[in-house]
Amino acid sequence: MLLDHKQVEYTEIPVDGDPEKRQEMTRLSGGHTVPQIFIDETPIGGCDDMFALERQGQLDELLNAS
Numbered sequence: 001m002l003l004d005h006k007q008v009e010y011t012e013i014p015v016d017g018d019p020e021k022r023q024e025m026t027r028l029s030g031g032h033t034v035p036q037i038f039i040d041e042t043p044i045g046g047c048d049d050m051f052a053l054e055r056q057g058q059l060d061e062l063l064n065a066s
């Protein structure tokens with residue numbers, strides 16, 4: 001909802017029921033929970049982490065740099 005509100009385009013890659021994709025997600029992000037969010041190819045963590053960046057005023061900067 002936050003990304004929709006910001007009118008940011010994003011792609012959701014489902015990993016449920018797909019062990020290979022899930023393993024790749026963990027390898028690339030270091031995280032085990034879903035979602036794992038990437039801005040371009042940089043992992044920023046999960047939903048809580050993204051909202052923390054928003055509260056700290058850093059999310060727009062990261063999105064605008066992408």
Ligand SMILES: N[C@@H](CCC(=O)N[C@@H](CS)C(=O)NCC(=O)O)C(=O)O
Binds near residue numbers: 034045046049
């Ligand atoms: N702090 C994480 C929590 C994410 C979380 O708990 N995700 C659940 C699903 S909603 C999860 O990954 N459960 C384990 C699993 O699906 O294998 C975040 O904000 O993204």
